Amino acid sequence: MNRARSLVTVGDPGRLAAAGLAAVVVTIQAGLWLSGGATALPDIYRRFGLSRDGLEEGKIWQLESYALLHGGWVHTLTNILGLVFLVPQVQRILGSRLVAAGLMGGVLAGGVAHVMVSRHEVLVGISGGLSSLMLLLTTLAPEARVRGLRISAGNLGRGFLIASAALMMISPQTGIPGLERVGRWMDERGGSSVFQIAHACHLGGGVFGWMLARWILRPRADLKKLRAARARREGGP
Template identity: 30%
Template sequence: MLLASGASIPTIAGAVEEEYAQSEANSGHCDGYVTDHTDLASEIDIDESEYRRELLNDRWRMLFDKYDPEGFGEIPLEDFLVALQSTEWKTEIPANKRDILLARVKESRLQAITFQDFVNVMSGKRTRSFKCAVHHRDREVCSENDFHLLLHEPPLFRRMVRMIGDEFLTEERDRKYYADHYTCCPPPLFIILITLVELGFFTYYTVAMGEVNPSGPVPIDSVFIYRPDKRLELWRFAFYMFLHAGWLHLLFNLGVQVVVGLPLEMVHGSLRIAAVYMAGVLAGSLGTSVFDTDVYLVGASGGVYALLAAHLANVLLNYNNMEFGIVRLIGIFIIASADVGFAIYDRYAAEQMGPPVSYVAHLTGALAGLTIGLLVLKNFEQRLHEQLLWWVALGVYAACTIFAVMYNLMHPDYP
């Protein structure tokens, strides 16, 4: 049977199409046949897109970010109390929600309110939108209509970075920011290079002198060793750090500067750690020239103890914010006391196989770390920049350095 021109075959799809057109023309009102058929895939796409738009344009996020401009994902308690009293928050957030948030702040033992806590109170129920908002840091958006969560185990490098942040940073905000943003670029080269150079010098003098033992031999004829009778050769005040009195001395210094110095450099940067290290080295030689005038000086103990003391100051000043603070203090004191005790024994009690080697560099290097460390390390500067202790540290280091320099200038002929 042939159809006339312009005629069409009535089909279900055609009826649905015609019905949709009529409903559009009548603004959704239709007296005729209405189908219950829906396109499941289209509905899912619309649903996912709606959730994504809901998250990205979330007014809670906008309110929260005004008091979290760095994007840490949390607001300190003091700033959060200010936010609760702001006109905008009073307008946008119902009074009962503000009361709940205020109670949460008063009950919290933490130092900040996270975005998750904020959304939890504001949502009142755990909808899909809430879950997306809570885990917004772990989201991956592949397309406009594709939004899903990735909660995967971080790689080994990222776990190591997080562990270093927990160990050497005191503020939770700083730890989170460091763990999320550290890329090892530029790499921590100072401690690595100084360790390799010291190891190379020890190998060279071991081969040249034809022997090695736990406490010697000391290369007293080296142009790098600090000698009281050659104080006018100014490079000796710094370059003595490349030499060591035996493999035990070398092993301790290299071990501490790698275990403590390398993570500190990853956190604070090469320039800051180099400043602390070299300040300790100079303090070691200057202190020895004043308080132990007739001895030779080798080793990087001044710089190593400056790093140890800087980390010790970090633990002491932020004791309440650090996990296992008492364990860290005990560990640092045991290590430092054992090494200083061995150095004092070797200086006064042990049978001398050569010229005496000073232990004063350990103490003056530690003093340099306690002072210059407060001046240049990031977390110290942020906490102490406007406090009296910052200026006390600067004054102590400057006064000690000036005194040692003037003492050497006024006594050029000793010993």
């Protein structure tokens, strides 16, 4: 009984939060799908999806609203799996406020990174927030082992950031002279699906999660340290 009560009080808030957010995403996706999707409703995606053009028109809400739209059911279900796994994990460790901060901050940072490297492409999906939560977890517990993989959580997080940065830089959409040739070479040889992923968004969200984790892990000043610092300033012993 005590164990059951403990599981309810510790685990349920994260599961409920993940389920609630997943339900919102599925409901929106189902409504758009039943109405014909992006082909039939391009104005919805232009208004609430994220693009640099949209921001220049004053649609600031796009920096968060794009996370609730998705490109299709595979995209939607993939991100829902991420929500179901990551949100309860972060909730157990840090609580609901930092879950919200990590998710919304990652969405914002991922969106900013996207519009910095891409002008016309419309971004949708919550993966920037998921990237943030993943780096938050892997940075807080770098020595943990990832189930099913022979790799530590810390190496997984670092590898994710490096891969996202590399794929962003060689992407034809980024247009970095020299590097884009590599991306075009891959694109011509059947690798176009690699560049349909918003690597800049993943990188921006991941960096935000890493920075949030480093802030959480920062050294905290205690009374003894404060007194010692004051004594040094005043020339005392």
